[in-house]
Amino acid sequence: MCGIVGIVGTSEVAAQLYDGLTVLQHRGQDAAGIATADRHKLRVHKGNGLVRDVFDEESMRLLEGKVGIAHCRYPTAGSEGEDESQPFYVNSPYGIALAHNGNLVNTDALRREVFEQDRRNVNTESDSEVLLNVFAHELDTQKALTPQAVFKAVEGVNRRAKGGYAVVCSVLGLGLVAFRDPHGIRPLVLGKRTSPTGDEYCVASESVALDVLGFERLRDIAPGEAVVITARGELHAQQTAPAELTPCIFEYVYFARPDSMIDDISVHKARMRMGVTLGEKILRLRPDHDIDVVIPIPDTSRDSALEIANVLNVKYREGFIKNRYVGRTFIMPGQGERAKSVKRKLNPIPLEFRGRNVLLVDDSIVRGTTSRQIVQMARDAGAKKVYLASAAPPVRYPNVYGIDMPSSEELIAHGRTESEIEQMLGCDWLIYQDLADLESAVAGPKHPGRKFDSSCFSGEYVTGIDPDYFERIRQMRSDDAKKKRRVAS
Numbered sequence: 001m002c003g004i005v006g007i008v009g010t011s012e013v014a015a016q017l018y019d020g021l022t023v024l025q026h027r028g029q030d031a032a033g034i035a036t037a038d039r040h041k042l043r044v045h046k047g048n049g050l051v052r053d054v055f056d057e058e059s060m061r062l063l064e065g066k067v068g069i070a071h072c073r074y075p076t077a078g079s080e081g082e083d084e085s086q087p088f089y090v091n092s093p094y095g096i097a098l099a100h101n102g103n104l105v106n107t108d109a110l111r112r113e114v115f116e117q118d119r120r121n122v123n124t125e126s127d128s129e130v131l132l133n134v135f136a137h138e139l140d141t142q143k144a145l146t147p148q149a150v151f152k153a154v155e156g157v158n159r160r161a162k163g164g165y166a167v168v169c170s171v172l173g174l175g176l177v178a179f180r181d182p183h184g185i186r187p188l189v190l191g192k193r194t195s196p197t198g199d200e201y202c203v204a205s206e207s208v209a210l211d212v213l214g215f216e217r218l219r220d221i222a223p224g225e226a227v228v229i230t231a232r233g234e235l236h237a238q239q240t241a242p243a244e245l246t247p248c249i250f251e252y253v254y255f256a257r258p259d260s261m262i263d264d265i266s267v268h269k270a271r272m273r274m275g276v277t278l279g280e281k282i283l284r285l286r287p288d289h290d291i292d293v294v295i296p297i298p299d300t301s302r303d304s305a306l307e308i309a310n311v312l313n314v315k316y317r318e319g320f321i322k323n324r325y326v327g328r329t330f331i332m333p334g335q336g337e338r339a340k341s342v343k344r345k346l347n348p349i350p351l352e353f354r355g356r357n358v359l360l361v362d363d364s365i366v367r368g369t370t371s372r373q374i375v376q377m378a379r380d381a382g383a384k385k386v387y388l389a390s391a392a393p394p395v396r397y398p399n400v401y402g403i404d405m406p407s408s409e410e411l412i413a414h415g416r417t418e419s420e421i422e423q424m425l426g427c428d429w430l431i432y433q434d435l436a437d438l439e440s441a442v443a444g445p446k447h448p449g450r451k452f453d454s455s456c457f458s459g460e461y462v463t464g465i466d467p468d469y470f471e472r473i474r475q476m477r478s479d480d481a482k483k484k485r486r487v488a489s
């Protein structure tokens with residue numbers, strides 16, 4: 001789940017892109033990059049690591065230009081190698097840099113098509129580089145470099161690429177281009193700022209980037225919409241494909257920051273509502289429950305856990321302290337690293353557990369890495385009974401649109417009943433949110449009936465998927481496959 005930002009400013013943009021990336025760091029911790037454009041040149045600096053590690057004073061100084069894009073990466077395709085960090089660049093036509101959040105599900109066919117029909121070679125295993133070459137080819141077939149020509153090119157991309165994609169591009173001689181797939185699976189929001197020298201625009205994965213950079217949130221980019229902001233600050237927008245909004249529900253469950261608005265829904269409020277519906281379910285199933293205290297598994301579950309405690313009318317306590325210097329464990333590339341990180345990251349305060357029946361709350365249980373260890377930690381800290389609530393339903397199916405859970409065997413809930421999972425996690429009671437409750441909680445009162453991509457819970461994929469696709473990505477991207485790749489390199 002990468003983070004992307006693009007800015008058209010009236011002054012230099014590199015430092016602002018850097019600041020934007022730092023607040024999107026939770027979306028990708030593996031690599032980062034910035035590309036800026038002045039009138040004649042595109043400059044790119046990128047590499048593996050956190051944003052603060054990839055850039056130094058010297059590299060920032062070289063990133064000149066008033067138009068630019070930036071990316072932080074959490075790989076879902078190809079390898080974790082430096083050459084697959086983003087933005088990607090092609091020199092023809094015009095010079096284009098592209099940053100992509102999402103994942104294509106027809107990359108192999110597209111790669112062949114790009115080579116055989118468009119006569120372009122893609123030198124990495126990245127789906128994003130394939131996407132860039134499709135866009136470049138489609139733009140190359142247009143006569144001039146105008147917003148209309150870009151819209152035609154994006155129409156071509158929409159026709160050919162299948163999957164989740166939120167994209168920002170910098171096109172030399174024109175400005176910034178941004179577009180979102182026809183289902184709007186991945187988020188993209190547009191903001192504006194007025195400076196004494198003219199209008200400035202920013203496009204970002206999450207509105208938190210607009211907030212910190214002082215842009216006003218204008219609106220979300222619509223599914224199947226493309227936006228061109230010329231280097232002079234003129235905004236053009238057009239629908240480039242028939243569309244139906246079904247944003248990824250996992251953004252609200254886990255990925256996004258709570259202080260972001262995504263598709264006009266506050267992530268914070270969505271998580272609070274998830275807590276209310278789950279609390280109500282607990283009361284329905286066990287009106288005479290014996291829960292003494294609700295304890296969140298930090299960070300992401302906090303908003304939901306607090307509301308569960310309110311609904312149950314029991315105490316809410318911070319019983320685990322998070323080491324703020326350890327990153328998010330779920331988005332780490334290998335299982336060994338994830339498992340070790342839970343211990344390094346979370347430590348219990350025993351007096352909150354001793355002799356109590358505790359309800360631990362997590363936003364989601366994916367591989368079960370976190371919950372298995374946490375349940376044991378709660379017992380070791382002296383809890384009498386350990387109950388576990390998940391603000392999301394069981395994750396039973398792979399995610400193919402930009403979240404790296406490609407192999408169903410790695411998912412603890414795949415092919416298992418809730419009581420089997422309860423046993424594996426070692427808790428006294430496991431309770432999951434129902435999918436219908438999750439969807440209505442996220443939609444909230446402002447967007448009742450909103451549809452979502454909930455494929456990792458339901459197994460229904462909004463773009464349709466080739467039947468052999470799952471086996472192919474399992475071979476490429478399971479934890480085993482990644483381990484083998486690391487050993488070989």
Ligand SMILES: O=P(O)(O)OC[C@H]1O[C@H](OP(=O)(O)OP(=O)(O)O)[C@H](O)[C@@H]1O
Binds near residue numbers: 254300327366
């Ligand atoms: O079942 P698992 O495979 O362990 O995955 C789920 C866990 O991973 C995430 O936490 P993470 O540490 O990534 O981030 P957070 O601090 O934002 O909660 C998520 O919030 C769950 O706690």
Ligand SMILES: NC(=O)CC[C@H](N)C(=O)O
Binds near residue numbers: 076077084402
């Ligand atoms: N998480 C993402 O959005 C990943 C983008 C792209 N598929 C990559 O692997 O680099």
Ligand SMILES: [Mg+2]
Binds near residue numbers: 301
């Ligand atoms: Mg967590």
